[in-house]
Each structure stands twice: as C-alpha cells, then as structure tokens.
Amino acid sequence: MTLHNLSKIALTLTAVLTFAACSDAPIVKPPALPASPLEFFQANGAPVQVKTIKVGTTPVKATFAGGTALTFAVGAVQDGSGNPYSGDVVLSVRVISTKSNMVLSNVLTVSNESPLVSGGMFFLDLKTPAGAALNINPAVGVGAAVPIVDNKPPVPGMDRPMQQFVGSSTTCATTGVTGVPTAGGAPIAAGDSSVNWCPVAGQFGIDNTTLPGSYVFSVFKKGWVNCDFFYNDPRPKTTLRVTFDAINDANTVLFLIPQSVNTVISLYTLDGPNKRKSYDNSLPIGLTAELVALTFNGGKQYLAYKTVTLSANQTENLTFNEATTAQIKAFLTPLN
Incomplete structure (x- = not known):
C-alpha cells in the first residue's frame, strides 16, 4: 500500500471518529421557564441563608447577609417537647x-388589606443537625x-x-399579647401575597450605636417577622382597575410598586x-407608582409595566412583552 493511500485512510478514520465524538456529545438544553407564578417565585425568591450555632451556657449571635442579626440568650431554644x-x-x-x-418572593406588605411600609423582614426556622424541629x-x-435603610416618612407629616x-396565612383578629400573633380570622384570599401581616x-426600639441604626425587638415564634408601620396616607383614596392582554x-399576577415608599x-x-x-x-390619589404584571403561558413568560399617577376612578391597560x-x-432592581 502506498504512502498516499495510507494518508487517505488516516484522514477518513479521523473524520469518522470526529463525527462519532461530536454525535455522542451531550446536548445541553436550557432550563425550562416557570409554568406558573408559583414556580417563578420559588425559583427567584430571596435565598435561604443557613448558619449553624451552638446554644448552651453563653449567649450567641448570628449575623446574616444584609446585616440582620439574631441573638440567642441562654435558654432561648426548646426541643419539640418544650424541654430546654x-x-x-x-x-x-x-x-x-x-x-x-x-x-x-411574593411576600408583600399588607395587613388585612391595609398597606404597610416595611423596615425589613425575615423568615426564621430552627432545627437540629439531624433535622428535628426546634422552637423558641x-x-x-x-x-x-x-x-434601618430609610427612616424618612413616605409623605411629609x-x-x-x-x-x-x-x-400569617389568615386575616388578623384581635390585638395580641407579647409575641403572640393576632391571627385567627379567615384564610387570606387565594392569589394574594403568600403572607398576611398581623401586629x-x-x-x-432603635439602636443608634452604629448609624444609621437598627430596629431592635424580641421574637417569640418561628416564621415570618416584619418591621412595619401602617401606610396611613392622608390623601383621598381611590380604586385602581387594570385590563391586560x-x-x-x-x-397572571399584578403589583403596584409606589415610588419612594418601601411597600408593594x-x-x-x-x-x-x-x-x-x-x-x-x-x-x-396622587400616588406615583409602577404598575407591573407578570404572566406565564406555554413555556414562555411575559412582563408588562407602566408608570401611573393615581387619580379618581382610574383605569389602566397593560400590554405584555416576552421577557427573560x-x-x-433588571427592570425590578432600580425600583428599590
């Protein structure tokens, strides 16, 4: 066999092997987009931060990204049976x-249909390393x-x-005692935020040791905790109606995000x-806000938004565009 023929055979084998290698390479598919608002919130909500501490004879403090800190005094934790x-x-x-x-995260700031201005919120859970439930x-x-991020009133005065x-997963009932939520009413309406806030x-108090300071208080139960005040805007009120594609x-889910107010x-x-x-x-009336809507259909997700200044008996129309x-x-972040 001539050198020329050997070269042709080698080239042919190389091509075959290259084709086989390429054919066997795994095909990487992009992750499927959320099929519903719930899947979207589960995939994109605030992450869970996990820390392990040792409680016992001395107080221990745990600080989380963003600066929220929790201090566990001696005797602050109980097992599932109520024992130290x-x-x-x-x-x-x-x-x-x-x-x-x-x-x-679909965790908004509403208490029995009344908007709240949030100073920050967190969810707390406690377990043993083996996964057994612990309590406060x-x-x-x-x-x-x-x-404290912003200590200015949304409206002067x-x-x-x-x-x-x-x-809570229910509406709030009567005023509670220390550490006991005032929940006890009806379940919150389907489609609303996943949490209703009860005082x-x-x-x-406020700790100004390190400016701009921190809101300080005691937590007596696991779950969601929020620092808020009622958004008692003195201006006349109206109802906003929205039509969308x-x-x-x-x-489809809709949000109203006021400018200069930490509430949704x-x-x-x-x-x-x-x-x-x-x-x-x-x-x-007179509130300026971003009207935002998300919808999910057929493996695609869509975003619609519009800046509005509320007037009496206002009606708005929203047009969706496909969005990653x-x-x-990227649209939501500047609204902070």
Whole structure:
C-alpha cells in the first residue's frame, strides 16, 4: 500500500471518529421557564441563608447577609417537647428588605388589606443537625436587630410608629399579647401575597450605636417577622382597575410598586376576564407608582409595566412583552 493511500485512510478514520465524538456529545438544553407564578417565585425568591450555632451556657449571635442579626440568650431554644435544648442549632433565614425581592418572593406588605411600609423582614426556622424541629422558648425569646435603610416618612407629616408584625396565612383578629400573633380570622384570599401581616404587642426600639441604626425587638415564634408601620396616607383614596392582554388570565399576577415608599401592593381582585382591581378606595390619589404584571403561558413568560399617577376612578391597560428572567430582574432592581 502506498504512502498516499495510507494518508487517505488516516484522514477518513479521523473524520469518522470526529463525527462519532461530536454525535455522542451531550446536548445541553436550557432550563425550562416557570409554568406558573408559583414556580417563578420559588425559583427567584430571596435565598435561604443557613448558619449553624451552638446554644448552651453563653449567649450567641448570628449575623446574616444584609446585616440582620439574631441573638440567642441562654435558654432561648426548646426541643419539640418544650424541654430546654443545648447544642448545635441549624438556622435557616430568608431576609427581604427591597421591593424587588418582595415581588420575586411574593411576600408583600399588607395587613388585612391595609398597606404597610416595611423596615425589613425575615423568615426564621430552627432545627437540629439531624433535622428535628426546634422552637423558641416563649419565656425568653430571641433578640433581633434589623438595619434601618430609610427612616424618612413616605409623605411629609405622616405618622410612622414602627412596630413588629408576624406573618400569617389568615386575616388578623384581635390585638395580641407579647409575641403572640393576632391571627385567627379567615384564610387570606387565594392569589394574594403568600403572607398576611398581623401586629404583635411588645417593646420595639432603635439602636443608634452604629448609624444609621437598627430596629431592635424580641421574637417569640418561628416564621415570618416584619418591621412595619401602617401606610396611613392622608390623601383621598381611590380604586385602581387594570385590563391586560389575554394571554393566560389564571397565570397572571399584578403589583403596584409606589415610588419612594418601601411597600408593594398586590392587585389580585378579579374584575372580569383579564381584569384586576385594587381593594376598593384603598389607594391615595396622587400616588406615583409602577404598575407591573407578570404572566406565564406555554413555556414562555411575559412582563408588562407602566408608570401611573393615581387619580379618581382610574383605569389602566397593560400590554405584555416576552421577557427573560434576567430582564424581569433588571427592570425590578432600580425600583428599590
């Protein structure tokens, strides 16, 4: 066999092997987009921060990204039977302080249909390293410090008595005692934020040792905790009605994000096909805000938005455009 023929055979084998190698290479598919608002919130909400501490004979402090700190005094933790617990504790905490994270987590700031202005919120869970549930000793509590981001009233002259609220899956009933949520009403409406906020009694202060300071208070129960005051805007109120493109009505969520106010309001009340409205006569006339909607259909997700200044009996129309998750986040972040 000639050298020329050997070269041709070698080239042919190389081509075959190269083709086979390319054919066997795994095909990497992009991750599927969320099929519903719930899947979107689960994938993009505030992350869970996990820390392990050891409780026992001395107080211990855990600080999380964003600056929220929890201090566990001696005797602050109990096992599932109510007995004192000493040893390793696995803390799972989600911190939400911005409007974009409120939307992405679907944890908004409403108490019995009344908007709240948030000074910061977090979710707290406690477990043993083996996964057994632990609880906060209600006779001791856990010290919490939430950094102050903005201490200015949204409207000049607005009363803003900051207090502690706890998350509930029901509407709030009567005023509670220290550390006990005032929940006890009806389940919150389907489609609203995943959390309704109920006020709790108890001391609430400000620590100015390190400026701009922190809200300080005690937590007596696991779950969602929020520093808020009621958005008692003195201006006359109105109802906002919104109509949007008919893509997938059941998979559509709407938010009103006021400018210069750390609150997000859900517009979930059905007002007809592809229509939503705010709570009746709940929004202050003259408020400037971003009206934002998300919808999901057929493996695609869509974003619609518009800047609005509220007037009496206002109606708005929204047009959706297909958007990636990165584009949605890029739009929301400057609204903080």
